Amino acid sequence: MSSLRVVEIFTSIQGESSFMGLPFQFVRLSGCNLRCTWCDTPESYTGPETHMTVEEILCILNSVSLNHVCVTGGEPLLQRACINLLDSLVGCGFTVTLETNGSLDISPVPECVHRIMDIKCPSSGMAASFCMDNLSCLTSRDEIKFVIGDAGDYAYARQFFLDHLSAFTGPVFVSPVLNLIDPEHLAKWVLCDKLPLRIQVQLHKLIRCK
Numbered sequence: 298m299s300s301l302r303v304v305e306i307f308t309s310i311q312g313e314s315s316f317m318g319l320p321f322q323f324v325r326l327s328g329c330n331l332r333c334t335w336c337d338t339p340e341s342y343t344g345p346e347t348h349m350t351v352e353e354i355l356c357i358l359n360s361v362s363l364n365h366v367c368v369t370g371g372e373p374l375l376q377r378a379c380i381n382l383l384d385s386l387v388g389c390g391f392t393v394t395l396e397t398n399g400s401l402d403i404s405p406v407p408e409c410v411h412r413i414m415d416i417k418c419p420s421s422g423m424a425a426s427f428c429m430d431n432l433s434c435l436t437s438r439d440e441i442k443f444v445i446g447d448a449g450d451y452a453y454a455r456q457f458f459l460d461h462l463s464a465f466t467g468p469v470f471v472s473p474v475l476n477l478i479d480p481e482h483l484a485k486w487v488l489c490d491k492l493p494l495r496i497q498v499q500l501h502k503l504i505r506c507k
């Protein structure tokens with residue numbers, strides 16, 4: 298029986314993506330292969346973890362009457378059993394999102410899962426981490442997020458969008474790092490460029506309801 302290393306399972310408001318604002322159940326898996334300078338979830342790779350089977354996780358999720366589940370980290374795809382978990386969640390009828398840092402192959406993720414994928418910008422210190430092969434398997438169900446810490450990050454995201462994502466039909470978000478950049482500056486840059494980038498302020502940082 299496959300088991301996963303789990304940091305926490307909790308219910309909250311989804312703070313990001315096109316699902317922003319909806320009540321969700323979250324499964325935070327342990328471990329991350331990156332170390333972003335502005336990481337806001339270091340507990341995902343430094344905190345205590347619990348070993349749980351897929352069945353034990355499902356038992357907790359099924360006890361809550363909420364159909365939306367987000368599997369997040371850290372980097373969930375580091376754990377091979379993550380795919381088993383995603384398959385089981387889809388099989389149980391949940392609407393499932395997966396938050397991934399973009400550095401690992403996303404192609405094994407079940408088709409019904411909404412993949413919310415980061416593309417790391419220079420201020421994260423991890424801009425070289427993105428797995429470019431992931432671009433070829435994107436569908437309109439997927440969503441892309443650039444976390445923007447400074448003007449250089451926005452320039453990077455803008456160029457990446459023009460070079461690789463102009464044909465992508467899913468949403469592309471630019472999200473300011475809280476307390477590092479004024480969201481109004483980001484809004485002005487997006488308005489100036491008139492590109493179909495969506496500004497996203499992390500709702501879960503404004504409304505703490507975990």
Ligand code: SF4
Pocket residue numbers: 329330331332333335336337338339341370371372398
């Ligand atoms: S990928 Fe996510 S969890 Fe990992 S270091 Fe970066 S922000 Fe933190």
